[in-house]
Structure formats: structure tokens, C-alpha cells
Amino acid sequence: MTDANERSMAAKKRQVVLSVRDVTVGFGSNIVLDQLNLDVYRGEILGFVGASGTGKSVLMRTVLRLLPRRSGSIEILGTDYDTADEEQRMALDTRLGVLFQHGALFSSLTVKENIQLPMREYLDLPQSLMDELAYLKIEMVGLAPDAADKYPSELSGGMIKRAALARALALDPDLVFLDEPTSGLDPIGAAEFDLLIARLRDTLGLTVYMVTHDLDSLFSVCDRIAVLGGKRVLVEGTLEDMFAFDDPWVQSYFRGKRARSVVRPDQPAAQPEEEVN
Ligand SMILES: Nc1ncnc2c1ncn2[C@@H]1O[C@H](COP(=O)(O)OP(=O)(O)OP(=O)(O)O)[C@@H](O)[C@H]1O
Numbered sequence: 054m055t056d057a058n059e060r061s062m063a064a065k066k067r068q069v070v071l072s073v074r075d076v077t078v079g080f081g082s083n084i085v086l087d088q089l090n091l092d093v094y095r096g097e098i099l100g101f102v103g104a105s106g107t108g109k110s111v112l113m114r115t116v117l118r119l120l121p122r123r124s125g126s127i128e129i130l131g132t133d134y135d136t137a138d139e140e141q142r143m144a145l146d147t148r149l150g151v152l153f154q155h156g157a158l159f160s161s162l163t164v165k166e167n168i169q170l171p172m173r174e175y176l177d178l179p180q181s182l183m184d185e186l187a188y189l190k191i192e193m194v195g196l197a198p199d200a201a202d203k204y205p206s207e208l209s210g211g212m213i214k215r216a217a218l219a220r221a222l223a224l225d226p227d228l229v230f231l232d233e234p235t236s237g238l239d240p241i242g243a244a245e246f247d248l249l250i251a252r253l254r255d256t257l258g259l260t261v262y263m264v265t266h267d268l269d270s271l272f273s274v275c276d277r278i279a280v281l282g283g284k285r286v287l288v289e290g291t292l293e294d295m296f297a298f299d300d301p302w303v304q305s306y307f308r309g310k311r312a313r314s315v316v317r318p319d320q321p322a323a324q325p326e327e328e329v330n
Pocket residue numbers: 080085103104105106107108109110111112
């Protein structure tokens with residue numbers, strides 16, 4: 054059996070936790086996603102990439118039902134929100150965590166209060182237990198306990214990302230969506246954040262859907278990569294699949310000069326080389 058066949062057999066055995074089928078999304082006459090398909094498997098870190106403006110955020114927002122779609126279906130953790138009843142929708146909401154691009158913490162609330170927001174919305178817990186849980190999440194993301202009573206304006210960029218991650222983990226989700234989690238962090242902070250995500254995946258059994266432009270993240274923590282292009286998922290698979298995929302943007306992205314500075318040295322550069330942003 055070839056490697057490709059073995060991989061495809063293994064993929065079939067994996068449990069799909071997010072299934073996007075023939076999804077079309079547009080704004081007026083601007084069709085951004087056209088009959089797009091994507092599967093995300095339990096326990097993986099999927100890196101979602103694509104040129105600027107191709108619709109990565111639009112897809113994530115559509116999956117999270119923050120944007121309407123024109124057609125297609127989306128099933129998350131076995132539930133199709135469109136056909137689910139109120140109780141099933143609520144149960145699904147508690148199993149999802151989201152970290153938006155700029156952290157999106159409420160500036161008038163402390164870190165602890167931000168983390169407790171989802172708990173207040175979905176759970177009926179005494180304050181003492183919510184405090185205990187908030188401190189647990191704060192520790193989980195590598196923040197010091199005294200961060201709990203700080204306001205977002207008192208935190209560094211890296212601390213804001215961690216606090217936002219703690220809030221995303223507030224309800225012990227199965228699937229977390231991260232929109233450019235390392236953007237704005239210095240390389241060391243970004244590498245630490247990547248390691249944190251990988252560790253949380255391993256210890257909590259999370260599935261991670263990560264929109265990113267960060268080549269380091271793609272090379273160091275992502276199990277699979279999906280590339281958005283031409284309003285669809287152009288290619289999905291391992292890094293090796295990306296290197297082998299015959300498309301100018303994909304070749305330039307994964308084998309360009311910037312990629313070569315972080316990738317394993319055994320990967321040859323694309324010829325001719327064109328840099329992408
Ligand atoms: N609310 C909206 N109304 C109209 N057009 C929108 C809206 N949101 C996104 N778009 C358009 O959809 C397209 C895709 O945008 P999106 O933000 O998803 O790109 P992206 O791939 O996430 O880009 P980047 O990597 O720069 O963040 C763009 O043409 C954008 O102008």
C-alpha cells in the first residue's frame with residue numbers, strides 16, 4: 054500500500070468533529086466562498102492558511118454562525134445547528150471555544166470576570182466555584198494568579214492572548230477556534246504560545262482550528278494544513294502534501310525564502326522563487 058493510501062485509510066478512521074459541506078457565502082455580488090468543503094478531525098491542530106482577503110475569517114465566522122451562508126451545511130460535533138432544537142444548540146455552544154484575532158476581551162472587566170462571562174451565560178454556579186475555575190484556567194494558560202484582577206489595559210499583548218485563551222477554555226470545550234493567535238507577538242512569545250496550544254491539545258484532548266499566517270506555527274504545531282484559494286479549500290493535508298502540491302501560491306508560501314528560514318533544511322526551494330505575504 055502506498056503512503057498516500059495509508060494516510061487516506063487512517064483519515065477515514067478518524068472522527069470528524071467539524072464537517073463543512075458545499076458552503077457558499079457572499080456579500081452582495083461578491084461571492085467569497087463557493088461550495089467549500091472541509092473536515093476537521095478529533096484531536097488535531099488544523100492550520101488554516103490562504104492569501105489575505107481569501108475568506109479565512111469569513112469561513113470561521115460562518116462556522117460560528119456569526120455570518121449567514123447562502124447554501125451548504127455545517128455539522129459540528131455531530132450536531133447540525135439548523136436542525137437542532139434549543140437544548141442541543143445550547144449544549145453545542147458550551148463545547149466550542151473561540152479566540153478572536155485581537156483577544157476581544159471586555160476592557161471594563163478584569164481577566165477573572167472575562168473568563169467567568171461564558172460561565173455566567175451557560176452555567177449556574179456559585180461565585181466561589183466560578184472563582185476557583187477562573188484561577189484554574191489562568192494557571193492553565195501560564196498566567197500568574199495576580200493577572201486575575203487586572204484589566205486588559207494592564208496586560209501585555211502576550212498576556213492578553215493568554216487571557217483570551219483562558220476565556221475560550223472557560224467551559225472546557227472540545228473544539229477551539231483560534232483566529233491568528235500569534236499575530237502581534239514577538240517570535241519567542243509566539244513560539245511559547247504555540248507550545249501552550251500543543252500542550253493543551255495533548256492534556257485536554259482539544260481539537261484546534263487555527264487561522265494563521267505564522268509559518269512557525271504551521272511547521273511546529275499543526276498536524277494538518279488546509280489552504281484556502283479560489284473560494285474553496287485548494288489543498289488539505291500534511292506539510293509534505295503542501296510541498297508536493299502543484300500550485301504557484303502554495304509553492305511560494307511553503308517553499309519561499311521565509312518558509313525556508315523555519316522549515317527543515319532538507320526541503321528544496323521552489324524554482325523560480327516568488328515571495329508571498
Ligand atoms: N461583513 C462583510 N461585509 C462585506 N464583505 C465582507 C465582510 N466580511 C468580509 N468581507 C469580504 O470578504 C472577503 C474575505 O475577507 P476575510 O476577512 O475573510 O479574509 P481573510 O482571508 O481572513 O484575510 P486576512 O488574512 O487579511 O485576515 C474580503 O473581500 C472582505 O472584504
